Amino acid sequence: MDRNEVVLVGRLPEAVRIRSLQSGSTLGSWRVIVRRQQRGRGTRVDTIPCVSFEPEVTVVVAEWLPDDMVEVVGSLRRRWWGSEGSKSSGYEVEVRSARRLERRITTVLTGEEEPPAPIPAPPRPVRSLTHAETGPVETGTVVAEERRALTAVEPEPSHAAEANTPASVLRRVEMPSLR
CATH class of the missing domain: 2.40.50.140 (Nucleic acid-binding proteins)
Incomplete structure (x- = not known):
């Protein structure tokens, strides 16, 4: 058979x-x-x-x-x-x-909708510390005591070039000192 x-x-x-x-x-x-x-x-x-x-x-x-x-x-x-x-x-x-x-969860793009937003890159570590600044720091309407802050200079992430921003632009990051 x-x-x-x-x-x-x-x-x-x-x-x-x-x-x-x-x-x-x-x-x-x-x-x-x-x-x-x-x-x-x-x-x-x-x-x-x-x-x-x-x-x-x-x-x-x-x-x-x-x-x-x-x-x-x-x-x-x-x-x-x-x-x-x-x-x-x-x-x-x-x-x-x-x-x-x-059914597994999937995203099917038909071309009519916008693609999902890219996942942002994780923050990168500080590359170098340049100098210390002093002066009053204003928080809302209250002026805090003088604090020392370290200023770090870090290049923008590589994906900044994709957003029409030159990769050579530097970002200034201030970090309060611990007393």
């Missing part, structure tokens, strides 16, 4: 493509990345193409996002395409049922 049944559980690397065919039906196509059992060093994966002509399946998979963990059940099919002189073929899983197992 012959049996052609494929069950895959893996990660979706990209968005599902849904196309309308001339017949009026829809075709969903996507890939599933499946890890192999580990032998030796490193993890090996297979990227397996999947398709479905089933309307119920295409509705379900249209909601999937990249990095979702999914399960598909279907049959292995060999497809042929091209002209008579240059025929090509490939294998894919023709899916008859599908479900999402886990």
